[in-house]
Amino acid sequence: MRSLPLALCLSLALCMPVGAETDDEPIAPHRITVVMTPGITAWWQLPSDDLVEARRRLAQKGAVSTGQMRRLADLGDGFAALRFAQHLEKFATQPRAADIAHYYGVAAATGRGGAIVNMIRFLDQIDPTDVSPQRLALLKSIVVAYANAGNSAAADALVRYHWRQVPFGPLYDEVDVLLANLNGELAAELSLDQSLAILQDHQHTRDDLVNVQAYLATARASESLQTRIVAQNLEAMLAEAMARQTTLQNERVE
Structure with a gap:
């Protein structure tokens, strides 16, 4: 057989x-x-x-x-x-x-x-x-x-x-x-990797940034203080990226 x-x-x-x-x-x-x-x-x-x-x-x-x-x-x-x-x-x-x-x-x-x-x-x-x-x-x-x-x-x-x-x-x-x-630290680390890669990509879309929000939520739940600190820093980058997306969208409407 x-x-x-x-x-x-x-x-x-x-x-x-x-x-x-x-x-x-x-x-x-x-x-x-x-x-x-x-x-x-x-x-x-x-x-x-x-x-x-x-x-x-x-x-x-x-x-x-x-x-x-x-x-x-x-x-x-x-x-x-x-x-x-x-x-x-x-x-x-x-x-x-x-x-x-x-x-x-x-x-x-x-x-x-x-x-x-x-x-x-x-x-x-x-x-x-x-x-x-x-x-x-x-x-x-x-x-x-x-x-x-x-x-x-x-x-x-x-x-x-x-x-x-x-x-x-x-x-x-x-x-x-x-x-x-x-679950756990591996998910948190990969979430940080994903977030950083998207934020550094100048072609990211608003949907990409919404995904970053979810990734950073996973990273913030980490038991590692270092991981949580990096997530906080990336949240500041995310806020800036969201603001730029809003500005671009308003300019297109005008």
Whole structure:
């Protein structure tokens, strides 16, 4: 029995954070892991005996050909994807950042949370015109899922990619959902980032400034005195920006 292609699994699967936080041992925000698809979990999901044997050898740290490792990774085997990404990073003569990001992404999507940091590292290096829309969409979905689960590395990357508009283009809706889902200091810090970016953009609209009001309300609720002070300073900038918008609007009316 063949497994579902990874992209289809991701579109059907419920994203599920792994490792619930406990009172005794809270999970660091950069260590939060998400399972978007189980991937390959048993030998009978593989289409051929040679891949069954290759998967067994890989699990036992035995020798596996590059071709077999890639075939396993392409079928959604997260462990094989992790090993193949590491292989490309270390041994490929002309490694493509897009390929390495993709295979680290497959590993991250199957619950290997440590892979998300490496995926982001190579996402930062890719040329979006050199990546298929399907792969870009898959990589974006992984970043978004990890960010919404509270992984701080992914949340920071999502906001950064939004303001750079690279590699996914603008991510207004995704960032708004992210801020609505997060709590605590991470939400406050990202709210400050959003507010400052909008206020420094001379093309901002009145709707953008209304969004800043909501962001600053989140930041003002922070337990951090420093965060609250920065929010107060940005409120002064917001008031000035609102006044300029009102002046411009009145001038247009006249």
